[in-house]
Amino acid sequence: MIVKTRAVVLREIKYRDQSKLCTLFTREFGKLTVILKGGRNPKNRLSGIFTAGNLLDCVMYRKAEREVQLLSDASLLASPMFPEADMERFGALYRMIDLVNRTTERDEKNLQLFTLLETALREICRERGNFPLLYAWFLLRFISILGFEPELRSCVFTGRNLREALQECPSRGLRFIMNPGGLALPGNNLQEGGNNARSSRLN
Incomplete structure (x- = not known):
């Protein structure tokens, strides 16, 4: 079945000669893996947009029982890849997507988590920002979505306000x-x- 979904690229790995496998966190289907045939060929118009941290609209041929889905088309919505090096930006970016990748299961839809990640990525794509503070906000919202209630008023070790x-x-x-x-x-x-x-x- 041909489906459309918004997705964040969590991870990419080389596959065979010209293709690559990408782990996506999608709005409609949760985490899944797609194969991008010819995805490492510079002539392929999709080759440059399947980079970790990019926000995409994707079209794919999806079968629920299949572990790797076949990508048909995609368009780039937002990318944090700025020309100049920015360790704070990329540090926050990769910690967020790694956290989502490690704590989600295949085909486990979580609309709240996807919305949080999309919002954070759009903020991180701004030219300037307080990226450590953004990551702190993301982390607090993330654990709340998972059902934890952290202590935010007092020091957890001393009890001091x-x-x-x-x-x-x-x-x-x-x-x-x-x-x-x-x-x-x-x-x-x-x-x-x-x-x-x-x-x-x-x-």
């Missing part, structure tokens, strides 16, 4: 702790590796 602490020392920054789940002031158990904390720095 975060607003008061940041007013006293604005440059301290915060960290998001995956376990136990919430925001923390730098130092404390985090520096010592307490509770096997996994964190992302928010500035």
Whole structure:
């Protein structure tokens, strides 16, 4: 059956001589893999748009029982690939798409998550922006969609009010702790590796 869907390219790998396999996160069907025949041939008009982080409208021949779908056509809607190097932009981009890739299953539709990712990617495609802050916003919305309620008012290690602490020392920054789940002031158990904390720095 021929279907149309909006999609974000999560991953691309070479396949045989001229083709490539792309992992997409789609609005209508969740995560799936498509084959782009001749996708590495410069003469193929689709070769340049199937890059990780690009937002596309796709047409494909889809069979639910088939693991790899056949791509028919696509058009580029947005791309974060700017000519100049921008480590903050690309750091936020690849962390977001990697997180979605690692936490979603094949054919598992999640409209809320797709909408969040599309919104974040459109923001990251702007010429200028606060990309670490954008990633922090994405991360908080992401875990909420997954059903977790992080602690956002007090430090998860000390219980100290975060607003008061940041007013006293604005440059301290915060960290998001995956376990136990919430925001923390730098130092404390985090520096010592307490509770096997996994964190992302928010500035």
